[in-house]
Each structure stands twice: as structure tokens, then as C-alpha cells.
Amino acid sequence: MTSPVDRFVAAARSAGATADRSDLAAAGEYLLSRWSEPQRHYHTVAHLTAVLDVVDRFAGLAPHPDRVRLAAWMHDAVYDPRALGDANERDSAEFAAGLLATLGVPDEAITEVARLVNLTAGHATDDKDPDGELLCDADLAILASDDEAYQAYVTAIRREYAHVPDEDFQAGRARVLTALLELPSIYRLPPLREAWEAKARANLERELKS
Template sequence: MTGLVERWRAAVRGAGATAAEPDLSAAGEDLLRRWEEPHRHYHTVGHLVAVLDVVDAEAGWTGDADSVRLAAWCHDAVYDPQSPGDTNERASAGLATELLTGLGLPASAVTEVERLVLLTAGHRVEPTDRAGALLCDADLAILAAPAAAYDEYAAAIRREYHHVPDENFRAGRAAVLRDLLDLPTRYRLPHLAARWEQPARENLTRELTHLHWRGHAWGG
């Protein structure tokens, strides 16, 4: 995980942190421990890396890529599948504010990271919000994965919600899928939209159809 901590330190320094290097490293290591919690199956370090890789590849889209990187680090730092609504996103935003303030980031940078983390609750981004577009596109990249990888993602989400009865899970998951399909677009960066929009819609529609089929097959 050394390389990941180095990526964290580079981003937090780039955003203006004034804390000593050991404190920066300790903060990154603490975040990684959160991402490694045993109840996570999709919202893991693997997801964090995938989001960071997209942000790094598309960093030229925004003039504030380090804030987007820090938001990526923090956006699922608090993740409890039993929490309702946007509780996890709000708690993750609060953690980001506390953590980054303690590391000496300027207040404006802390506010921006908090704002970005909160966007991941619904992935609804204003057309002029380039930083928000980059983060949300990176966060939803899995939706456009090849069918087999998408199915692994969907199965991992089900494992995270193993405590929810099948009928309730199908209803809740279907609502999430419909919300994603109802977005004006899943992706805002034009070249990503051109590549990812169609496979994402196909994956979401296929999973939604499968959930409905299972409900009818089981008398749900």
C-alpha cells in the first residue's frame, strides 16, 4: 500500500496541506484501513484505485485535480450498508472536513472536497462543474464495464447487503438502478460519454430486468 499512501501525500500536498510528512502518511494509512473494512465487498481499496486511476487519466479536465483526488479518497471512507439514505456520504464529507482541516489545508480547499464528496450521493452535477463531473464519472465508471465485470460488481453489492431479505433488496436495488437510468447522462466528460454511455445503459437495464425476472420467478 506504500504506493497508494504516496499518491495520497502528493494530492494532499498539492491541495495545500501544511502538516508534517508523518502526519500526512498517518492520515492516508487511516483512510486505507477504512477502505479495508471486512464488510466491504465492492467499496474496497480496489474501487478507490479505480476511481483514482480515472481521475489521474483525465486530470486535465479540471484545474483542481487534487481536490478531486482527495474527494475520491474520502467519498466512501465511511461506508455502512445499514445506514439509510445519504448518511454515508454525509458522514464521509464530515470526516473529510475534519481530516483535511487537521492537516492544514486552506478552508476553501476543505470546503471544495466536502462539496465533491456530497455529490456522490446522487451524481447530479451542474453542467459547469468540471471537478464534480470528473469525480462522478470516475465513481460510475464500473457501470460501463464489460458484462462479466459488471455482474461481479452487482454480486459484490449484494454481499454488502447480505442482511437485507431478497424481496427488500430487489426493491431497493431496482430503485437505485432506475435513479441511475433517469440521470440526464451517466457521464459528463464527452469522450468518456461516447465510450461508456451505451454499455452503462445496457448493464443497468440488464440488471434491472434480471431483478424483475427473479421477483416474478419467486412470486415477489
């Protein structure tokens, strides 16, 4: 089985990184340390791995899957549950640009990875953006999980926001769920929409009612 670090090295190489393997591996290890920070309960290495697995499974639907893979690694590299608005996504995009530059990734690819990371703030993509659609669909794959996994996700999110009083958390969570349900489609790529849309909407509606 390929290690997480090897997956990062392969994605970076395919995206044009010129750094030697030891530097790429060190960057991968550093990213894993960020994904393992104590404030994380859902946005962990397990979530990263799940997103990467979806990207790998549907890589043929995207023109630049390795940029999507790098964006998956970077999309929650900065994660502070107390941050306001889209600060985590913006900071993660800036972090991605800086780190990838040190690894010799070409400027065009860096710009695109940062753009993809920023998309995960609202999961709204433009038409004809299959790379963005794949990343956003992979990031939201948990919403279509079975009842047990979905409840574990909800519990983990609440733990990340343990500093927020129940009433405030419920109001904020309701806004998030409503925004997702108001999207024309939660999933953009046709195979994923066909497989996951109905289950995701059922999960979200059940949580909202509760």
C-alpha cells in the same frame, strides 16, 4: 509503481496541506484501513484505486484535479451498508473536513472537497462543474465495465447488503438502477460519455430486467 499512501500524500500536498510527510502518510494509512473494513465487498481499496485511476487519466479535464483526488479518497471513508439515505456521504464529507483540517489543508479546499464528496450521494452535478463531473464519472466507471466485471460488482454489492431480504433488496436495487437510467446522461464529461454511456446503459438495463 506509486503506492496508495504516496498518492494520498501527493494529492494532499498539491491541495495545500502543510503537515509534514509523516503525518500525511499516517493519514493515508488510516484511510486505507477504513477502506479495508470487513463490511465492505465493493467499496474497498480496489474501488478507491479504480476511481483514482480514472481521475488521473482524465485529470486534464478538471481545474482542480487534486481536490478531486482527495474527494475520491474521502467519498466512502465512512461506509455502513445499514445507513439510511445519504448518511454515508454526509458523514464522509464531515469526516473529510475534520481530517483535512488537521493536515493543514486550506479552508477553501476543504469546503470544496466536502462538497464534492456530497455529490456522490446522487451523482447529479450542476452545469459547469468539471471537478464534480470528473468525480461522479469516475465513481460510476464500473457501470461501463465488461460483463464479467459488472457481474462481480453486482455480486459484491449484494454481499454488502446481505442483511436485506431478497425481495427488499431487489426492490431497492431496481429503484437505484431506474434512477440512473433516468439521468439525462450517466456520464457528464464528453470523452467519458462517448466512451462509456452506451455500455453502462446496456449493463443497467440488463440487470434491471433480471
